[in-house]
Amino acid sequence: MLPDDPLRRVLYIDLTRRRSWVKERPDLFEAGLGGTGVGIRLLEEECPPGADPLGPENPIIFTVGPLVGLFPIASKTVAMFKSPHTGNLGESHAGGRSAVAIREAGYGALVIRGASAMPVYLVVDGDHVHFRDASALWGLRSSYTVGSVLRERESGSTPRGVRTILRIGRAGERQVTYASVIAETYRHFGRLGLGAVFGSKRLKALVIGGRRSLPVADRKAYRTVYDEIWKAETESPLMKKYHELGTAINVVPLNEIGALPTRNLQAGRFENAAAISGEHLAEAFLGRRVACAHCPVACVHLAALRTPYRSEPYFYKTNMLGYDHEPIYATGSMLGIGDVPGMLRLMDEMEVQGLDVMSAGVALAWATEALQTGLVTLKETDGLELAFGNAENYIAATQRIVSQPTDFYRAVARGVEHAASIYGGAEFALAFGGNEMPGYHTGPACHLGYLTGARHSHLDSAGYSLDQKAAAKGEALTPDGVADALLKEERWRQVLTSLVICLFARGVYTEDVVLKALAVAGFNWSADELTRLGTQTLRRKNDYKAREGFDLAQVRIPRRILETPSPLGTVDEAFMRQAMARFAETI
Amino acid sequence: MAKRLAVMDVERCVGCQACMFACARRLGEGGLAASCIGIHSAGGIRKGFVVVVCRACADPPCARVCPTDALRVREGGGVRLKPELCIGCHNCAEACPFQAVFWNVEEDKPQICVYCAYCAPYCPYDVIASEEIGEVAHVA
Numbered sequence: 001m002l003p004d005d006p007l008r009r010v011l012y013i014d015l016t017r018r019r020s021w022v023k024e025r026p027d028l029f030e031a032g033l034g035g036t037g038v039g040i041r042l043l044e045e046e047c048p049p050g051a052d053p054l055g056p057e058n059p060i061i062f063t064v065g066p067l068v069g070l071f072p073i074a075s076k077t078v079a080m081f082k083s084p085h086t087g088n089l090g091e092s093h094a095g096g097r098s099a100v101a102i103r104e105a106g107y108g109a110l111v112i113r114g115a116s117a118m119p120v121y122l123v124v125d126g127d128h129v130h131f132r133d134a135s136a137l138w139g140l141r142s143s144y145t146v147g148s149v150l151r152e153r154e155s156g157s158t159p160r161g162v163r164t165i166l167r168i169g170r171a172g173e174r175q176v177t178y179a180s181v182i183a184e185t186y187r188h189f190g191r192l193g194l195g196a197v198f199g200s201k202r203l204k205a206l207v208i209g210g211r212r213s214l215p216v217a218d219r220k221a222y223r224t225v226y227d228e229i230w231k232a233e234t235e236s237p238l239m240k241k242y243h244e245l246g247t248a249i250n251v252v253p254l255n256e257i258g259a260l261p262t263r264n265l266q267a268g269r270f271e272n273a274a275a276i277s278g279e280h281l282a283e284a285f286l287g288r289r290v291a292c293a294h295c296p297v298a299c300v301h302l303a304a305l306r307t308p309y310r311s312e313p314y315f316y317k318t319n320m321l322g323y324d325h326e327p328i329y330a331t332g333s334m335l336g337i338g339d340v341p342g343m344l345r346l347m348d349e350m351e352v353q354g355l356d357v358m359s360a361g362v363a364l365a366w367a368t369e370a371l372q373t374g375l376v377t378l379k380e381t382d383g384l385e386l387a388f389g390n391a392e393n394y395i396a397a398t399q400r401i402v403s404q405p406t407d408f409y410r411a412v413a414r415g416v417e418h419a420a421s422i423y424g425g426a427e428f429a430l431a432f433g434g435n436e437m438p439g440y441h442t443g444p445a446c447h448l449g450y451l452t453g454a455r456h457s458h459l460d461s462a463g464y465s466l467d468q469k470a471a472a473k474g475e476a477l478t479p480d481g482v483a484d485a486l487l488k489e490e491r492w493r494q495v496l497t498s499l500v501i502c503l504f505a506r507g508v509y510t511e512d513v514v515l516k517a518l519a520v521a522g523f524n525w526s527a528d529e530l531t532r533l534g535t536q537t538l539r540r541k542n543d544y545k546a547r548e549g550f551d552l553a554q555v556r557i558p559r560r561i562l563e564t565p566s567p568l569g570t571v572d573e574a575f576m577r578q579a580m581a582r583f584a585e586t587i
Numbered sequence: 588m589a590k591r592l593a594v595m596d597v598e599r600c601v602g603c604q605a606c607m608f609a610c611a612r613r614l615g616e617g618g619l620a621a622s623c624i625g626i627h628s629a630g631g632i633r634k635g636f637v638v639v640v641c642r643a644c645a646d647p648p649c650a651r652v653c654p655t656d657a658l659r660v661r662e663g664g665g666v667r668l669k670p671e672l673c674i675g676c677h678n679c680a681e682a683c684p685f686q687a688v689f690w691n692v693e694e695d696k697p698q699i700c701v702y703c704a705y706c707a708p709y710c711p712y713d714v715i716a717s718e719e720i721g722e723v724a725h726v727a
Contacts, residue, residue, distance in 0.1 A: 104618060161626050162619060213621055222615055223615060291602055293604050295603050295605075298603060
């Protein structure tokens with residue numbers, strides 16, 4: 001690590017005592033590089049065993065890495081905390097300007113401890129930390145307004161364009177266990193409930209910014225390695241694909257093979273897939289494409305939704321709404337909504353409230369089936385006839401997940417695993433390790449990825465890719481083969497996420513390129529050291545989960561995934577259990 | 588002919604800020620302290636972006652307010668900074684209506700475009716380009 005690299009600086013903020021201090025921690029970054037590798041080490045240090053995820057003892061940790069501010073597409077921030085949603089590892093990643101802002105403010109990591117007695121927001125302006133009164137912001141209906149207010153109010157304290165505004169909506173305030181933290185309006189720490197942890201600390205927002213130079217080991221080599229990475233990124237076909245249609249490009253191919261979860265995964269094909277496809281959205285709704293800081297791809301797609309006011313002719317409002325594959329799946333096919341404006345308005349309401357769109361969509365899908373099968377009645381749903389395809393009622397139900405007028409919505413606000421434990425319907429409660437399902441039903445490997453992945457996310461180990469490759473080649477998967485491949489991928493991804501490289505650039509940042517970039521940043525690592533970091537980081541994350549009571553052998557496999565045929569046929573439970581056992585044994 | 592950086596079409600800007608990083612990297616530096624470009628949202632990302640670059644004015648207000656003659660008018664338009672003369676008074680930064688005089692807080696001096704256009708090839712969407720300063724450009 002270079003002697004003048006500010007990465008080593010960890011900013012500690014104690015919300016209870018309203019104090020902050022900086023500690024130089026080169027040890028953390030030399031061992032774990034940054035991101036996930038440093039995050040799990042800080043979580044081990046900061047989070048006591050058995051901590052209440054919504055108590056002051058649960059820390060919020062943000063980490064970035066050595067390549068941030070130096071190389072393109074290494075602009076993610078990793079958040080670590082104990083998840084109020086699953087009760088174990090809380091790990092969520094977001095882009096936007098968050099990582100560059102933290103690095104340019106002069107830090108490698110932030111640790112937020114304690115809880116404030118009154119609503120506050122924090123401003124980190126380089127070396128200065130300000131605690132500001134947020135009581136007037138608390139309870140604002142829309143998360144968008146929080147962003148607008150802080151952008152104006154803090155325009156003098158942090159440099160425009162090189163700051164991040166991380167904020168929660170009402171869902172975070174009300175501690176819905178899948179409340180998100182929103183960055184720059186269109187990016188999120190979406191999963192596992194970081195928003196609820198913010199809410200439990202009465203922390204409404206965090207504004208960070210700065211503008212500084214970052215050292216490199218060799219200026220000439222820096223430009224050479226940079227150009228090599230830049231060229232590979234801008235010429236890569238994958239990058240072109242994500243720039244043109246964004247992640248929504250996946251809707252049509254997944255639907256064609258029968259892997260697009262539809263109506264709470266009662267089916268794998270949606271008759272209105274063409275309407276909610278990336279192609280149709282781009283042609284009829286795309287208003288703007290935007291990028292995270294230091295990323296040439298610009299995969300973020302914003303739909304311009306023009307809505308007429310009923311009360312007055314020729315009076316419209318035009319909203320710009322971010323869309324991606326996962327929100328389209330969660331508010332489109334999963335809820336049987338093929339009407340695009342309806343789908344977008346539902347997505348927007350979840351955004352206004354500050355909910356994880358994926359968990360919220362799956363929760364509404366479960367609630368619909370619970371109502372249809374008689375497990376609950378209109379009394380529980382507060383009179384709402386939840387029905388697949390009815391966007392209006394889902395918008396109303398989304399508001400109720402946050403306002404919680406009945407015990408039923410209070411239960412749904414804790415996720416489908418919890419709600420099904422009270423009302424039944426576990427067989428169609430699509431959660432894995434307590435986290436709601438992503439938008440792929442490609443075969444056994446995707447579900448094994450959700451089950452075994454440390455975050456129970458499709459991004460942990462990309463099982464969907466194993467399924468699709470097997471289908472394309474006509475090869476049969478084996479339990480041990482899938483377990484080994486998932487483990488290998490998840491280990492390597494710990495290296496990428498320690499460097500906070502966006503996983504879309506994983507094809508560019510090969511081991512060789514990573515080592516060259518690291519050397520420029522002053523880390524002379526070997527391939528073996530990277531491998532060791534990946535293996536150890538994954539093991540540490542799983543040790544943390546085990547410490548907090550997680551046991552892979554006890555994890556529920558939702559029966560619905562075994563019943564609805566996948567492109568690889570019916571998923572077999574014995575296959576799944578064997579692969580899970582193998583994974584647990586080899587990790 | 589003197590050159591300057593032109594903003595070709597701001598609507599094509601995706602806010603990736605690759606140009607800002609390129610500007611600092613012309614010196615082999617990481618981070619943004621030495622960058623002379625500012626990309627920020629036009630009041631929220633939903634409204635698009637603002638691209639702030641030096642216009643290379645024919646009669647630059649920044650040079651007119653410099654008390655130490657550290658900013659010299661360049662032949663053809665724009666200015667050159669003589670850092671050894673600069674006292675860091677911020678007059679130039681306040682005088683620029685485009686806010687294109689950036690401030691290097693580490694050196695406490697203005698950070699002024701040198702019209703090298705090292706940044707331009709790093710714009711993936713052709714928002715910025717190097718152009719010769721001509722009469723037409725002056726009118727525009």
